[in-house]
Amino acid sequence: MATKMVITQPQPVMVIRDSEEWGSGICDCLENVPECCFAYWCCPCFACKTSxxxxxxxxxxxxxxxxxxxxxxxxxxxxxxxxxxxIKGTLAEDCLYSACCTSCVWCQMSREMKRRNIPIVLVNAKNT
Known part of the structure; x- marks a missing residue:
């Protein structure tokens, strides 16, 4: 007697987090003090890591x-x-923030990437 086994490959499931605003303000350094200290004292290294x-x-x-x-x-x-x-914003805001506080901008971008990291959940294959 032959049995037929059907295997379906797991498909990634993505959860989308919609927001038209930055997850943190430009000066919200208290959310991650060690990271902001790193950015302040060695901005080129922090910027390279974030990039x-x-x-x-x-x-x-x-x-x-x-x-x-x-x-x-x-x-x-x-x-x-x-x-x-x-995220809503203007080129003028980006220009102003980048010129006035480069370290703060890199910190904000790093926090945003961590906040918006979209988890992928794999679904187990079933035998039918």
Whole structure:
């Protein structure tokens, strides 16, 4: 007697968290003090780590050494993150925050990535 075994592959299940706002303010450093201290005392290292976590080249933020008043990499990463996560804002805000407090912007982006990390749950295969 032959039995037929059907196996279905597990499918990823994604939970989408919709929000049109940043999960934390630009100066909410008390949410993660060690991370903000790292960003304040060694912003280039922290920016490289955050850039890598975001999926961009590790040393991309180091190009800002050659920038002018507005750090171009910080601003473009902030704009990219707003677009990826559907966060409301303007280019003028991104420019202002990036120019006035680069460390705070990198901290905010790092917190946002941690908040919006979409978990993938695998569903077990069933024998039928």
């Amino acid at each position: 890598k976590d975001y999926g961009e080249p590790l040393c991309l933020p180091l190009l800002e050494i050659f920038g002018g008043f507005v750090p171009p990499i910080t601003m473009s990463m902030r704009v990219s993150m707003r677009h990826r996560y559907g």
